[in-house]
Each structure stands twice: as structure tokens, then as C-alpha cells.
Amino acid sequence: MDAPDQFMTMPGTDVVVIGAGMVGAACAYYAARAGLTVTVVDRGGVAAGTTGAGEGNILVSDKPPGPELALARHSAELWRELGDTLGGARIELEHKGGLVVATSAAELATLRTFAAGQRAAGVEAYDVAADALPDYEPHLATDLAGGVHYPQDMQVQPMLAAALLLRASRVRVLTGTRVVGLPRDPAGAVQAVATDRGLLPTRMVVNAGGVWAGEVAALAGVALPILPRRGFVLVTEALPALIRHKVYAAGYVANVERSSADLQVSPVIEGTRAGPVLIGSTRERVGFEPTFSLRALRGLAAEAVRLFPVLGSVSAIRAYRGFRPYSPDHLPMIGADPRVPGLHHATGHEGAGIGLAPATGHAVAALLAGHPPQVDLRSFAPERHDVHL
Template sequence: MDAPDGVVSPAGADVVVIGAGMTGVACAYYAARAGLTVTVVDRGGVAAGTTGAGEGNILVSDKPPGPELTLARHSGELWRELADAVDGTLFELEHKGGVVVATAPDEYDALRAFASNQREAGVEAYEVAAEDLGDYEPHLAPDLAGGMHYPQDMQVQPMLAAAHLLRAARVTVLTGTTVVGLPRDAAGAILGVQTDRGLLPTRLVVNAAGVWAGEVAALAGVALPILPRRGFVLVTEPLPALIRHKVYAADYVANVGRGSADLQVSPVVEGTRSGPVLIGSTRERVGFDPTFSLRALRGLAAGAVRLFPVLASASTIRAYRGFRPYSPDHLPMIGADPRVPGLHHAAGHEGAGIGLAPATGHAVAALLTGRPPHVDLRPFAPERHDVHL
């Protein structure tokens, strides 16, 4: 029930987080742990957007040395802490590791060079000769050139993770509530969050709206160049224990970093605790077009069978699609917005949002409470693509 005069919460909150996906949930969780009162608002439901359409990747294997890998390594540590604090079995956190495979000798050489650079940045990466790949994945195609084992890669059930961490945070959650404005005072600082149910008074706002983060930023008169990048996932019938690790082709890393709007398909195959095998990954910039692409789905199936011929006889029970929040330089936008006092951003993670969410939330909570973040946020500065509306 709305409070008098259209104010949802007369007392307000220390901080309002816009977005109940994994990133917003992590921001809320760590802000609450830091002693702030938090309200989370989402026009849909918890994990109803990109989070609910993801595979739950927590990866270091796909990131070259640099700021994103630093963020990912910290996030991996935090995921392990969260599994102890909240009970990781509730959200199916699996320390399964990853295996990246090369289909040709030159691809294997490039993969080994890539891993060598990662090791210098603290990543565990172990070469696997072609004849030894079967020890890791017995059903892999026999003609692969070799691979790399990444024991630090993990997987989580993202919807369960968001729900359980939000419950553990003990914050106020307003779902089915649309943000329509960000009132500001005469100096331009945030005064609150205007929703279709009334006003949420606050001086601190975290924009964790994922693919809609640009729309939220525009309400404050600033631009974030975040665009939707559509992706599909195939789901097979239950095939218990068929695939042990997260397995993907070496060209997946290159496709993540490409800026092309055209369809890109790289096989990514992994089992789940409940049995079905998840098959990704596609990327294309087509706006918010919800159409299911037969070309993309066929590409996924062909890529998966190339790596695991045994899947040729498996039945696909469904497919789903989501929209990843794409950033032009492939780095998320994390931190305080100097253009609008009180406004913070935590968006633009594209397909890495689940994995990077804890480190993002941890850093944002530090800023909200006046502490230095654990990770250098300068490479993620929201204003680096400064465009005034």
C-alpha cells in the first residue's frame, strides 16, 4: 500500500538499487552488510531479465590480463565466501572447472599463448594434450588439437543465487514497480526515485538495470551507451554426468570481444546438477527483437555436436533467449557518476554479469559507505563514454 502523498516509503532508504538481477542483488547484499538500509526496485521480478536467461558462468578462463580479469578473480573469491555464508548448495554453486579446446594446431598454439599471459596474472591454467582430453571429458571428439584446463571456473544456478542472496540481505524489495524519474535538487544531486507507485526518497541510487541501464541513466540526464546483445541457449533432455566441466571452443573468447552486430556462434557446452545439458553461445545485436532465430539454434546444435558427437542423438527439450547488456569497449560501467551526485552505476557486464556480480556489488557498497573499493574502478568509470543528453 502506498504511503500518503504518493510516497512509497516516508522514511526513505539510505540507498535505492534499481534492478533485481544478479548485479543489483549483489549491490543490495553488500550495501546491507555495510549497515545501509536498502530498497530494491524492479519493474519485473527477481532475476526476471538477463539473469534468468543466463547459464550461470563464473569464469576466469575467457578473460585476458587486465581490469576485467582482476575483477573476475576477486569475484571468484567472493563467490566462495558467499557459498559459506549463505550455503552454496541452495544455489547450486559448482567448482567444476573449465576445459577450453582447440580444433586445429594453430588454434592450440594461440590458446597456449593466451593461457601463458593469464598465468602471469594469477590464473591457474594447465595444458592438456590431445591424447589426454578424454581423461577430462570422455565424450569429446577424438580429433581435437588439445586444450587447457581452468580449475577456477565455476557455475551457479543464477535465479536461485539471486533469490537466496536477496533473502539473506534482508532488504525491502519492490517488484512490479517501474522507475519513471530521478528527482534532483538545485545542485543536480539525487533526491529520490520516482516510481509508478510513488516516490522513494533517497540520496543514493544504484543503477543496476542491465540492458535498461541506459534508460535509467537518461532519467537523470546522462547517457550510458549500453545496448542489448541477443543470445540463445539450447537445453537437452536430462543426460546425467555426461559432461563434467564447462567446455567451450577457443574461438569463444574472440567472439566475446568482437563488436560486430552480426550473428556469432561459438560452442559452449556444460551439464547441470539436474541433468540437462546447456548449449550456448550466440551473440548478435538486433535491438530487443524477441524472435527465435532458426539459424542461431542450428549453429548451436552443430557446434555442440562438433565437440561432443554423442549429442547428435540427444533430444532438445527447449530453447531460451536473453539480452546481454553490451558495452562498446566490453568493460562494465561501475562506480559513482560525477555528472550526477548520488548516482552510481553497476551495468554493462554483457555475458559476464553473474560471475562479476559479487565483486561489482562489493565495490559499489564500498563507495556508498565512503571506503576505498578492493578493485581499482578507474577502468570502469561510467563517464568514460561521456555523452550529454
């Protein structure tokens, strides 16, 4: 068989979305709803990267007042709409709520101050006294100081959601297709996407490449400081329903915001409809090192048993790992890139990509269609790091 001719021209399209994960699928969905023709290109398969290694968090509980919380609140509204459109049961969208717990009086004071700021920004957050925690989670450890209940937190099966969103979009999807260039016209604007299967003429490109978004940007001559941040999840044997909410320790928020490359472990524990309990989360910057870290997995198990002693007699049947697209200031990069006309970015969400995907896609689609987005994107401006190649 002859090698593919990367200079063969394929049918053109208004927009090419690079990346078929949850963020790319949302960008394609809302762009198609805006009346644009869309082609999605991915080097692997649908949800084959970070999306396929995620827990499906849709959280407002972990975000301080500010631009990311505003994005999360809009996204939560859109997720509820998508539940109606795609079928909540089909994508396993669960309105389970979150419970954040503190292990000490000092940690509880910090947590409640954090929650008070969120309430002022419109988040539903309810203080829970230590003696009331069993009403929410009967199997929690009995020596916890208290917590905060966030009824707006949700959960989704991310691979199902991404696949069904692309199906609902009715867009062209080219999987197993590597982007090798972003040709530009004499004025510097994008005019096509070159792939190893041929050339896709277009005037608008969305870089939703996740941990590979920096490589995509480099093809256009600009740099995005996106780095992979590795994380592990433990999966238990199937169990009767033990855990009602998404439960995590108050230190989780601090670990998300830390910039250290070292291993950080903070328990995030939840049940699933199928029965297994998912136990996350770890964070460390080790490049794309694929090795499974026994230290990280032991840390997860120990933290889970600390919060739920009943898990001490439960077997872990497997573990999986993925790489989150890490941004140095912990904010995603969303919007048009003024350095390259026609190029847009939707990346850098780290572990919040599933939750923030609908609002990200909605905002990017508005820009592509020439309309102002509903959410202020200035804090997410891709050029804020001002890095050129």
C-alpha cells in the same frame, strides 16, 4: 481502484538499487552488510531479466590480463564465501572447472599464448595435450588439437543465487515497480527515486538496470551507451552425467570481444545437476527483437555435436533467449557518476554479469559507505564515454 499516485511518499532509505538481477542483488547485499538501509526496485520480478536467461557462468578463463580479470579473480573469491554463507548446494554452486579446447594447431597456439598471459596474472591454467583430453572429458571429439584446463571456473544457478542473496540481505524489495524519474535537488544531486507506486526519498541510487540501464541513466539526464545483445541457449533432455566441466571452444573468447552486430556462434557446453545439458552461446545485436532464430539454434546444435558427437542422438527439449547488457568497449560500467552526485552505476557486464556480480556489488557498497573499493575501478568509470543528454 484508483490509479497509483506516483507522488505519494514512501519511507526513505539510504540507498535505492534499481534492478533485482544478480548484480543488483549483490549491490544490495554488500550495501546492507555495510550498515546502509536499502530498497531494491525492479520493473519485473527478481532475476526476471538477463539473470533468469543466463547459464550461471563464473569464469576467469575467458578474460585477458587486465582490469576485468582482476575483477573476476576477486569475484571468484567472493563467490566461494557466498557458497559458505548461502549454502553452496542451495545455489547449486559447482567448482567444476573449465576446459577450453582448440580444433586446429593454429588455434591451440593462440590459446596457449593467451593462457600463458593469464598464468602470469595469477590464474591457474594447465595445458592439456590432445591425447590427454579424454582424461578430462571422455566423450569429446577425438580430432581436437588440445586444450587448457582452468580449475578455478565455477557454475551457479543464477535465479536461486539472486533470490537467496536478496533474502539474506534483509532489504526491502519492490517488484513490479517501474522507475519513472530521478528527482534532483538544486545542486543537481539525486534526492529521490520516483516510481509508479510512489516517491522513494534517498541520496544514493545504484543503477543496476542491466539492458535498461541506459533508460535509467537518461532519467537523470546522462547517457550510458548500453545496448541489448541477444543470445540463445539450447537445453537437451535429461541425460546421465556425460560432461564434467564447462567446455567451450577457443573461439568463444574472440566472439565475446567482437563488436559486430552479426550473429556469432561459439559452443559452450555443460551438464547440470538435474541432467539436461545446456548448449550456448550466440551473440547478435538485434535490439529487443524477441523472435527465436532457427539459424542460431541450428548453429548451436551443430557446434555442440562437433565437440561432443554423442549429442548427435540426443533431443533438444527447449530453448530460451535473453538480452545481455552490451558495452561498446566490452567493459562494465561500475562506480559513481560524477555528472550526477549520488548516482552510481553497476551495469554493462554483458555475459559476465553473474560471475562479476559479487566483486561489483562489493566495490559499489564500499563507495556508498565512503570507503575505497578493493578493486581499481578506473577502467570501469561510467563517464569514460563522456556522453551527455
